[in-house]
Amino acid sequence: MPSHVLARKWRPQSFAEVIGQPAIVQALTHALGSGRLHHAYLFSGTRGIGKTSLARLLAKCLSCEKGPTATPCGQCNPCLAIVLGNYLDLLEIDAASRTKVEDTRELLESVQYPPMMGRYKIIIIDEVHMLSGHSFNALLKTLEEPPKHVIFLLATTEPEKLPNTVLSRCLHFTLKLLSNEALSQHFNHILQQENIRFDADALSLVAKAARGSVRDGLSILERCIAFCENDITAAKVSGLLGIADSHSVQALFDALLANDAVSVLTLIRQLAEKSVDFSDVLDAFMGLLHQSALQYALHESNGPLAAERIQLYYQIALIGRRDLALAPDQQMGFEMIFIRLLAFQPWHEDDNIPPPVKKKRLPPALNLL
Ligand SMILES: [Zn+2]
Structure with missing residues (x-):
């Protein structure tokens, strides 16, 4: 099984599938239901915990033809295009690899135009703390007077590096580390769907090794599937990962x-x-x-x-x-x-x-x- 297949395949497509973040899911569901939407959301938390997955899911909720809704249909053009990563009104920037001022300026200039298909133009900026000072100023200017059709979904592992001027304009959600129980349950569900045999102790070991990160956990689980040949036991996992059962x-x-x-x-x-x-x-x-x-x-x-x-x-x-x-x-x-x-x-x-x-x-x- 190629690497990262599980992480892509099991990315949450609805709030019901988001694991370990009930308070955030409740707040977003409520906001979508009551129509009280903010123009900038910030998701912070450690790596691999589901920040950008949550941002993409929120983008789908905002863009669904039946929405804005906490339960996107998954069938309409925006829903399908967002899953495939080719929705024209969703711009995704990884600030860790795109920090030049011109890039941000280019992006922010395009923000002034109305959306091409949907009701919102949505901009996801991952690792937003890595934008350069100039880029921050450009972002801040747009955040100060955001066009009505623009929603920013920002994600960062290091919110403390964001200037207060940006923080104060965002609705900030801090994602929690996932508990071993939540991760084990998630892996249990996935392995059952994938028809792979396993014992519960083996999943506890994988959950523990994941240290609260669903992405790391799924990557470990993939190694276990490859190594254990459809029968994941605690003894094999313990040997593979070098951890005591x-x-x-x-x-x-x-x-x-x-x-x-x-x-x-x-x-x-x-x-x-x-x-x-x-x-x-x-x-x-x-x-x-x-x-x-x-x-x-x-x-x-x-x-x-x-x-x-x-x-x-x-x-x-x-x-x-x-x-x-x-x-x-x-x-x-x-x-x-x-x-x-x-x-x-x-x-x-x-x-x-x-x-x-x-x-x-x-x-x-x-x-x-
Ligand atoms: Zn839809």
Whole structure:
């Protein structure tokens, strides 16, 4: 499957398909429904989060022959042309690649003419913060006295770089990072439609690796589809992406609670063979400690960890996380954290710590120890 096919294919074509931005969708739906439209919208947020997709969708809502409407028909000429990227009244500029004053001037001069087909002339400027100072002035002049038929849809990853004179003339929406749950649900839906088998843990790994970006997530998902041959499993994805699956982290946690140093070190070696990022493993481990602490605090815990031990482990892990970058290599630093965790085993009457597992033969991989 060629790269970026999924991102193009699954670009939202209606507000119902926009994931993870309910407040923005509600505000835009309301504005379109009540006819209270602004002449400039600004969408900000991290890369790959759906800013330009949202801008194109809004352009469709504004241009649909049945509109302006929050539910564009998808069938009329403007709707179809916008999806194909050849609608004459929608101008799309990437300021990251077009920063010359003449280009912006040329664009802004064309803005004065009425739209050729539709009711609005819509100008999308992506990465608008990268326009040169002169271009900003040209843009600002148009924003100060915008012709009635013009709507600007601006997008940026760095709104703080925009002058206040521009910011104050825009209706500003900040897109949220997508939660792992929202991304997993989205990928789940896509894979079902694409008839590709997968397990839920594999999707959690992809969602986590996407770090809140739907575009990055879809690009990772494409690599997984190519690599896993229509059966996406957590084990394969973990090997492909070099990230620890939740079972490995849980196994490490259990081995620590069992005071089983050999298993702890063997599991760490297995993770190293997958070239995992140990700071991610440490984050996941601390997540398990956090869950235990919450359960304990809410008096729901029947687990083997007493509150003091959770706190001690968390503190050791936290300091270890800070110092991990200073260790000669990540694996060594990570092993030292777990050896320290094994060494500090405060006894408490609520604790159910088994005695240390001793006299066990080290597997060959650990003979160096
Ligand atoms: Zn339409």
